[in-house]
Amino acid sequence: MLYLIFGFRWLFLLLVAANIEAQKNVILIPDIKTKCLGNIMLVEVGPLRGSFLDVAVIMNNTAVLLTPSIATQCGFSMKHDQFGNALIYISLQNCFSQNVEDKTFTTALQLHLHGNQFVKGELHQVVETCQYNAWASREVICDYNYMEVAQSFQTLGEQRSCNLPVDLGFRATTVVFFTPEGEKPMSVADAQRRGYGIRNTPTRLVLRSPMMAPETYMQQVAGVPMRVFKTSTIFEKKWLATQVDAAAACPIQEGSVFLTQKTITWYLPRQMDPMISSGQFKLLEVHFGINGQRLNPLELQARGYSVALNDFYVITELPIGGVGGYYKSHIQDDKYYVSYMIEPMLELLWTEDATNEQTRYKVLFHIATHLVPQPLELIDKTVPGEMTFKMVLGHFAVDVALINITFPAEVLSMADCSVRGFNILEHMSPNSSMKVFTLEVPFSDPAVLKQAGDGVTIFSLHLTFGLMLMDELEFFSYNAHLEAVVQNIVPPSVSGGCDKENFYVLVKYGSRGYNFQTLVGKRLMTPSLAQHYDYMENGTHFSFVVPFSSPDVAVEAIQSSFIKGRLDVILNNPETNSEIQEFSVACNFLSTLTECFPNGTMTALALKLESVPSLNPSKLTLEDPSCGPVFSNDRYAFFVFTVNSCGTKRKFMSNAMLYENEISLPDEDLAKKDPNSKEPEYDLKVSCVYDIDTNQAVAFNTRPRRSEPYAENSKGQLQVVMRLAMDESYSKFQSTEDYPIAKYLQQPLYFEVELLKSTNPLVSLELENCWATKGERTSQPRWNLIINGCPNPVDPYQVVFHPVWADARVRYPSHFKRFEVKMFAFAEGEEDLNAKVIFVHCDVVICDAKNPLGGVCGKQCSKTKEMIRGEFEIEVQLGGGRGMLYYCALSSLDCINLNLLLFCWQVKNVTFLRSWILNMYQLDQYA
Numbered sequence: 025m026l027y028l029i030f031g032f033r034w035l036f037l038l039l040v041a042a043n044i045e046a047q048k049n050v051i052l053i054p055d056i057k058t059k060c061l062g063n064i065m066l067v068e069v070g071p072l073r074g075s076f077l078d079v080a081v082i083m084n085n086t087a088v089l090l091t092p093s094i095a096t097q098c099g100f101s102m103k104h105d106q107f108g109n110a111l112i113y114i115s116l117q118n119c120f121s122q123n124v125e126d127k128t129f130t131t132a133l134q135l136h137l138h139g140n141q142f143v144k145g146e147l148h149q150v151v152e153t154c155q156y157n158a159w160a161s162r163e164v165i166c167d168y169n170y171m172e173v174a175q176s177f178q179t180l181g182e183q184r185s186c187n188l189p190v191d192l193g194f195r196a197t198t199v200v201f202f203t204p205e206g207e208k209p210m211s212v213a214d215a216q217r218r219g220y221g222i223r224n225t226p227t228r229l230v231l232r233s234p235m236m237a238p239e240t241y242m243q244q245v246a247g248v249p250m251r252v253f254k255t256s257t258i259f260e261k262k263w264l265a266t267q268v269d270a271a272a273a274c275p276i277q278e279g280s281v282f283l284t285q286k287t288i289t290w291y292l293p294r295q296m297d298p299m300i301s302s303g304q305f306k307l308l309e310v311h312f313g314i315n316g317q318r319l320n321p322l323e324l325q326a327r328g329y330s331v332a333l334n335d336f337y338v339i340t341e342l343p344i345g346g347v348g349g350y351y352k353s354h355i356q357d358d359k360y361y362v363s364y365m366i367e368p369m370l371e372l373l374w375t376e377d378a379t380n381e382q383t384r385y386k387v388l389f390h391i392a393t394h395l396v397p398q399p400l401e402l403i404d405k406t407v408p409g410e411m412t413f414k415m416v417l418g419h420f421a422v423d424v425a426l427i428n429i430t431f432p433a434e435v436l437s438m439a440d441c442s443v444r445g446f447n448i449l450e451h452m453s454p455n456s457s458m459k460v461f462t463l464e465v466p467f468s469d470p471a472v473l474k475q476a477g478d479g480v481t482i483f484s485l486h487l488t489f490g491l492m493l494m495d496e497l498e499f500f501s502y503n504a505h506l507e508a509v510v511q512n513i514v515p516p517s518v519s520g521g522c523d524k525e526n527f528y529v530l531v532k533y534g535s536r537g538y539n540f541q542t543l544v545g546k547r548l549m550t551p552s553l554a555q556h557y558d559y560m561e562n563g564t565h566f567s568f569v570v571p572f573s574s575p576d577v578a579v580e581a582i583q584s585s586f587i588k589g590r591l592d593v594i595l596n597n598p599e600t601n602s603e604i605q606e607f608s609v610a611c612n613f614l615s616t617l618t619e620c621f622p623n624g625t626m627t628a629l630a631l632k633l634e635s636v637p638s639l640n641p642s643k644l645t646l647e648d649p650s651c652g653p654v655f656s657n658d659r660y661a662f663f664v665f666t667v668n669s670c671g672t673k674r675k676f677m678s679n680a681m682l683y684e685n686e687i688s689l690p691d692e693d694l695a696k697k698d699p700n701s702k703e704p705e706y707d708l709k710v711s712c713v714y715d716i717d718t719n720q721a722v723a724f725n726t727r728p729r730r731s732e733p734y735a736e737n738s739k740g741q742l743q744v745v746m747r748l749a750m751d752e753s754y755s756k757f758q759s760t761e762d763y764p765i766a767k768y769l770q771q772p773l774y775f776e777v778e779l780l781k782s783t784n785p786l787v788s789l790e791l792e793n794c795w796a797t798k799g800e801r802t803s804q805p806r807w808n809l810i811i812n813g814c815p816n817p818v819d820p821y822q823v824v825f826h827p828v829w830a831d832a833r834v835r836y837p838s839h840f841k842r843f844e845v846k847m848f849a850f851a852e853g854e855e856d857l858n859a860k861v862i863f864v865h866c867d868v869v870i871c872d873a874k875n876p877l878g879g880v881c882g883k884q885c886s887k888t889k890e891m892i893r894g895e896f897e898i899e900v901q902l903g904g905g906r907g908m909l910y911y912c913a914l915s916s917l918d919c920i921n922l923n924l925l926l927f928c929w930q931v932k933n934v935t936f937l938r939s940w941i942l943n944m945y946q947l948d949q950y951a
């Protein structure tokens with residue numbers, strides 16, 4: 025009641041706690057524990073992790089905020105331990121305690137925690153009742169901020185021992201302070217105003233003085249300086265007066281503590297003269313503790329403490345840096361220093377022989393060592409292969425917090441770092457009360473610089489740690505630079521080549537060694553396959569040999585004298601099943617697919633092409649569909665036949681005889697086929713030339729269609745055929761076997777060109793250009809017969825067009841063109857036509873009759889611009905052969921479905937008397 029009206033805030037900023045596992049937004053609710061420790065009570069709150077704590081005492085439902093001066097006057101002190109807990113020490117006889125018969129003491133606190141990012145802010149009420157019966161006649165408490173003495177009335181002189189001044193109506197009026205300068209009387213009210221605590225309880229007088237109060241003084245006790253507080257309190261009742269003497273002596277660090285580098289030695293006088301009236305006394309008990317709590321001898325030993333007694337002192341030795349204490353940080357001249365702090369406690373109990381009066385003496389001491397430079401060290405724990413910078417920065421006292429990290433381009437707070445994926449942790453050192461920060465920054469982070477070196481990549485990181493001393497809010501920083509060199513990852517590589525029979529493949533391991541799977545063709549390289557392919561390995565490379573005939577080789581194309589085979593090798597990552605490396609080698613292997621024997625036997629091997637995956641080789645036949653292969657499997661079909669069987673055609677050449685047959689799928693299969701079906705197409709022409717003079721046989725093949733990759737879904741058919749009629753009735757035609765046909769100069773040639781397979785009557789076939797050569801279509805001399813759909817005007821033997829009428833053979837006359845050429849036309853400028861072969865070529869245009877777009881489609885023999893939109897390729901074969909059209913528009917969006925036939929087509933390069941390639945141009949289409 026005496027000390028209620030003090031309005032100061034007593035703010036404690038407690039240190040950041042240790043053992044923070046991760047600063048990742050884990051809001052802690054601090055623990056509150058209370059303990060009764062003899063004549064004091066301890067309230068432990070924490071860990072606080074840098075949050076502020078206001079302490080108030082509740083009395084009669086009013087909270088009184090504890091200021092430092094109220095604390096000193098009323099018996100409170102606050103400290104912290106190495107774990108960042110706030111420790112509030114409360115004298116049981118504090119100004120606010122509810123005292124029941126000097127046995128039960130109740131104090132109620134209100135704790136206001138101001139939360140931060142680590143700790144939840146809250147208001148807590150703490151009420152604790154402690155029992156304490158073991159009161160000695162005198163109880164002295166020395167805390168760092170006050171001295172308290174509780175003097176029992178009963179121990180006053182014999183004659184007054186039964187007098188309880190308060191009960192009898194005595195009131196304390198005056199306090200006399202004894203100082204070296206003399207006695208100093210002061211009214212109780214004055215003394216209280218000056219910060220002294222004066223209170224009487226049913227059995228005792230309680231006096232409290234701030235440690236450095238003016239009416240206290242220093243006294244050497246056994247050579248140790250001590251602060252002494254010595255009083256006599258006058259109690260008055262009317263004309264009666266009595267007095268109670270009370271004294272306390274408390275140690276201060278200076279003069280009682282001696283430091284070496286490793287040890288703290290504290291001397292406490294054994295006989296504290298100011299408190300002992302007679303010379304004789306007996307020391308009954310000595311207890312040692314830390315943070316107000318007694319330790320037993322085993323605990324003392326375990327912590328490396330020693331407490332010894334000699335004639336004059338209680339000598340305590342404590343290791344610097346040991347458990348129980350903690351380090352506090354300081355910054356001086358940008359350098360980091362620490363000092364070690366520890367709060368030892370000594371409790372003595374003695375009795376004076378003369379009076380038999382017992383004194384219980386308790387020192388809650390505070391020892392701080394000198395500042396010691398603590399060089400900060402960054403330990404680089406980076407393992408380059410892990411692609412992350414890992415570092416440890418330390419050692420710090422627990423009162424240091426990491427605030428931000430500055431990179432060359434930016435500053436990141438701890439929260440930013442967490443979002444960025446940097447792993448930041450705090451760890452306590454196991455052997456000291458220091459802590460370290462660990463930080464991990466992935467090499468992939470933009471803050472990490474990358475520099476290419478010779479086969480290596482150098483990663484570097486510059487950073488500045490922003491650190492703060494939490495109790496002084498003092499900022500300091502630490503610069504660091506880390507570098508890591510990482511060998512570049514070289515993937516395995518494949519190389520290879522071929523000779524006449526085999527593919528040779530060499531695989532070089534990458535920087536990760538042999539950690540891949542190998543696919544040959546579509547098969548996994550198993551040990552048995554490896555053995556089959558002469559697999560060899562030497563630690564850095566392996567090689568194998570794949571024969572051209574192996575099923576793992578894809579046949580790309582078949583030419584007259586060779587086969588183009590391709591081997592694919594794929595290296596796979598078996599864990600992710602992803603492709604590391606793909607390698608293909610394609611080679612031409614000389615091969616005789618067709619053999620001609622002098623006895624007239626021909627053999628032919630039809631290989632399945634990669635581009636015709638759905639082909640079933642066993643279904644292939646010769647011209648005569650009854651002639652199937654003598655042997656077939658899923659990769660090839662083998663035919664044996666004689667030149668006079670299986671539909672083999674014969675041609676006479678000047679000195680030779682040509683026999684030709686064709687391997688394909690039987691016609692009936694094709695006839696049934698929808699032009700857009702995805703049935704496989706295959707045509708392999710096999711030929712033998714027998715030299716008439718020598719009877720030697722030479723075999724050759726023309727390339728099968730589909731030798732080039734093409735888009736299966738863009739396939740269509742267009743067949744154009746050019747024939748030579750026997751006469752102008754166009755009813756009989758020369759057969760294929762008859763070529764070359766002998767004609768005399770005067771004789772006319774009757775040509776017919778037909779568009780096959782189309783049933784669209786609106787489509788017409790037009791001849792754009794026709795010409796004759798003695799060889800290839802572009803060779804010279806060249807005789808122009810038809811130019812832009814019209815007879816060559818400068819030709820003296822002009823071409824004559826013959827109209828086409830529907831008849832039994834001709835269903836759609838527009839699909840036909842007929843013209844007549846005089847052989848004279850080819851005589852011009854040629855002396856010798858004997859034994860000469862003439863080739864006639866035509867460019868063909870297919871027009872939509874509903875949409876004559878001009879040019880030859882307009883049927884007016886005049887020049888018009890061609891409107892070329894896309895290029896198509898057509899292959900037309902001689903005589904009744906089929907012409908296949910492979911088309912895919914280059915410029916239009918989609919491949920065109922020929923069924924629509926809305927387009928005007930131009931077929932070019934129709935070569936006569938040979939097998940030809942034609943180019944088709946689409947002229948235009950409807951909008």
Ligand SMILES: *[C@@H]1O[C@H](CO)[C@@H](O)[C@H](O)[C@H]1NC(C)=O
Pocket residue numbers: 083084122
């Ligand atoms: C406050 O409490 C004390 C006892 O703790 C009591 O004596 C006093 O009357 C109370 N004062 C008020 C204003 O309630």
Ligand SMILES: *[C@@H]1O[C@H](CO)[C@@H](O)[C@H](O)[C@H]1NC(C)=O
Pocket residue numbers: 427428430435490492499
């Ligand atoms: C890092 O944090 C400290 C303390 O909040 C602040 O003073 C300092 O400016 C910050 N550093 C940067 C570069 O923002």
Ligand SMILES: *[C@@H]1O[C@H](CO)[C@@H](O)[C@H](O)[C@H]1NC(C)=O
Pocket residue numbers: 345453455456
């Ligand atoms: C703690 O132990 C580490 C090694 O375990 C040592 O480097 C360090 O100096 C020790 N610290 C103290 C204060 O003994």
Ligand SMILES: *[C@@H]1O[C@H](CO)[C@@H](O)[C@H](O)[C@H]1NC(C)=O
Pocket residue numbers: 562563564565
């Ligand atoms: C392994 O074979 C490759 C290719 O033949 C060769 O270049 C390499 O030097 C060989 N390595 C060793 C260790 O013999």
Ligand SMILES: *[C@@H]1O[C@H](CO)[C@@H](O)[C@H](O)[C@H]1NC(C)=O
Pocket residue numbers: 621622623624625
């Ligand atoms: C033709 O000759 C070949 C090779 O000498 C032989 O294999 C084949 O049986 C012969 N055919 C006939 C019908 O004699």
Ligand SMILES: *[C@@H]1O[C@H](CO)[C@@H](O)[C@H](O)[C@H]1NC(C)=O
Pocket residue numbers: 801932933941942943
């Ligand atoms: C067909 O003619 C076109 C143009 O007239 C030409 O570019 C192309 O090379 C010719 N094709 C062949 C196989 O002669």
